[in-house]
Amino acid sequence: MKKRALILAMIAFITAIASEPAANTVYAEETQTEESAGQASELPVKALTPKAMDVNPYMAASDSNIHHDCYNTDSTDEVLPVDIYSEINVSYEKVNPNASPAVFFDSYGHSVVPLLGGLAIRDINADEAQTLGYFSPKQHDNGSYLIQSSYSFVDESNRIVCPTNDNRVLMLKATDEEGNVLPEFEKVLDIDIKAAAEAALGKTLDQNLLSVVFDYEGNLWFATGGFRIYPDRKQQGTFGYVSRAAIDKILNGEDVDLSDAVFVYELEPGEGAENGIAASKEGAVILTNLKCYLLQADNGVKKVWETSYKSVGAKESKEGDETTGGGLAWGGGCSPSLTKDLVMFTDNQDPVNLIAVDMKTGEQVASAPVIDELPEGTQVSVENSAIVYDDGEGTVSTIVCNWFGAGSAKLGEADNDSSIQSYENIYDVGWLRQGNKMIAPGIERVDTVKTEDGYEMKSIWCRSDLSDTSMMKLSTATGYIYGYV
Template identity: 75%
Template sequence: LGKELTQNLLSVVFDYDGNLWFATGGFRIYPERQQQGVLGYIAHSAIEAILNGEQTDLSKAVFVYELTPGEGAENGIAASKDGAVILTNKNCYLLRANNGVEAVWCTPYESVGAKVSGEGDKTTGGGLAWGGGCSPTLTPNLVMFTDNADPVNLLALDMKTGEVVAKTPVLDDLPDGYQVAIENSAIVYDDGAGTVSTIVCNWFGAGNAGLADPNNDSSIQSYANIYDQNWLMKGNAMIAPGVERVDTVKTDSGYEMKSIWTRNDLSDTAIMKLSTATGYIYGYVQDLTTGMWQYIILDFATGETVFTMDVSNKYGYNNMAIGMYTGNSGNALYCPTGYLELLRLQDRFVYLPELPYREVDLDQAARNVLTQDQFAQDGGEGTVASWRNTATIRNVHPNTTVAFRMNNLSGSASDLTLYAYGPDGKLAKVAPELWSITDETGAAVTELTDGVLYELRVTVADSGDFDLSETEKEIKLSVVLGK
């Protein structure tokens, strides 16, 4: 792309046709300073040629959309079948690759400009973006992002036309001494039944107030240049609080937005994660009373805290505004820290009730959502009623009882059927005498209540029909409940 472009590359994403969209810029792109970012894409054909080791003329494969001086991208890019959505400090665009960059629509929005801490504020830093700091998030019909107005608004744009179809203030009831700057992508969940839920998190205070200095080059991506030193050293006491869930509901007359819950006691820069399988929101915060950094789990429906796990009260366990991410096992949540460590949170959902002192290796355990289609394709009958639970147990007895903890069961236990995967990849029913549903003490239960923790206990034989491991004295079991 050339030195000029790669020096300031801010974000890239592939569209559905394999073209690589890019945006250049930085933070605090002040219109009066005439800074200018670039939007564009590299043609899929050129990328394929490069990957195949062929020479290609990039001058005929790189297409750029000209922005006016003072306009630039400060955020990420989102792609869908409709095109690439890019938010600049002034406008939101839907762009398509059509032998050049085609602007399908351009929707301007209002902003009060760069925000920094003022006299009397409880923070010393500021926000990052001059305009909206929230990278756009897409549903099949809507584009969701926040502006940088006062108060900050959540906007919903029609994906096809760019029209603003709904708008509402967010985090507008904070205690005195705090401002609002939403600098990360919002969590957006479309339930497919007309409701789009959005989780926004305040970020104000983490940004370096020195970005306002005309000589500051925000394209230099260093912590000292981008982030407030007091936040890096003192933690989330220097971050403005605020987490809010807003639902956008489709009605006969259009869309309506309503606040579902707000938490003004939490400061989170870890980019929270939502699991629709569990109904929980996962974050990484600091207890401001003890200084303890901790994982936190919120109930998606109510916003209430349902679990915390302490990590450390040392300042280096600040997550440094690097987002958390999840593992593919369905049971791992990772968070980087300032100590250059990677924290991992896992639920010990499987154990051996007859040998409780022997821990099951969680790196060899997984619980994944099994779709109804896959359940039926693999040989299951009825409706899938649990996650697919998988575990490997070493140094086993000829017959070993394995317990999986789960809390998403309801109705009569007699209506459930246990299936186990065989070496052929197909599901087979497990004989009733080999498994049971119990409470945490091991007592059998007949009626199940959603939200109560139960145990699925199953006895499996080494080298038996449901042992997926060929190693002697090692059992690998993969089971799922049907109803």
């Protein structure tokens, strides 16, 4: 019910993933209000099969990060509300200056949200949002750093794993063994990733820590970067991992020599990650501003493949445009999303293309332009990971959304530390003050279908009348995608 109430409070539009009702379509029982109890909703419900993915044993059995899982599917098998405005749950916020930009869940259904530079478990179903437990860098660490909530996640033991803007990775114990929330989270791991990477390379790095994820062997993968990684500025980027054996030793209170536990892959100058990392049984998938990689831990970083893609570079509003911001990324702004067989991401061309890459070989197996049915002059930049739903029977449905206008123009400044994920640093002031009118429209569903001759992509529908300000989500239980305006 925690997720149901949260999402319901955010709904501004609901769109069926199914192109038309099937013969076996059922209609939702309307039970949210006394007046409508027992009545059938006008919106059909066509439940989909649960999403097809291999469960990561080192991640929480829940919607454990802002993309829901380590495949970055942005889909859930939870039942979400059907019908528009059938119920509104409002939780009044008195503490955070902005609404939480990232909400994810532990195995007990607790909502984990940003709170004043740190992270908290909060009751967001109450009339007034209540903090049940939290970790504050300033209060608990006497530190001035911030936790990067967008790329934090919950692990299999309900510990919160989070990167910081001063290049460390923390692990926070948030609940006891019975699932009761600790009023103050306990820090059980603290690793300076950048210092360890620099020691391994024997040189100073230009880029800061951006994102982390556990692979299926429990190794903690990391990537340095930020937003607007301009290749001609020659900033030095890396990715790598901390071994599971070292993490277990630290959690057991043992001393660890990180020089034997941190493995680093050095990128060419001017390359860096601009998005989150995905993971499957095949390894860690990282999209930089120039290439997509599949990496494995093999007593060092093993590059299985790399696949280049094209970009027209950072996109900005032009003089006379209604928007004042631009794109967030220099390359593809879409965190890679996975199926068991494919890696899906967008490039940053004009028009933007959806690309499907073979998971095992890195070969591009299909591509198609997306969100190209818009009014003339409308710019497109896909800045959030796409919804990727694999039905397990040969069809992968991908929903991509335009987010041009959200990015701050200051991201283009050479001295901007674009790895710091704060409202003021990465988002356009016009959008923060005026809402979705400052975001360019465009949402499209594209199906990638496996045939005897390979894969083919086809557009199912495209909406040019909606501007979504969040990351849209799919509920397989209802067959609808959910967005916020």
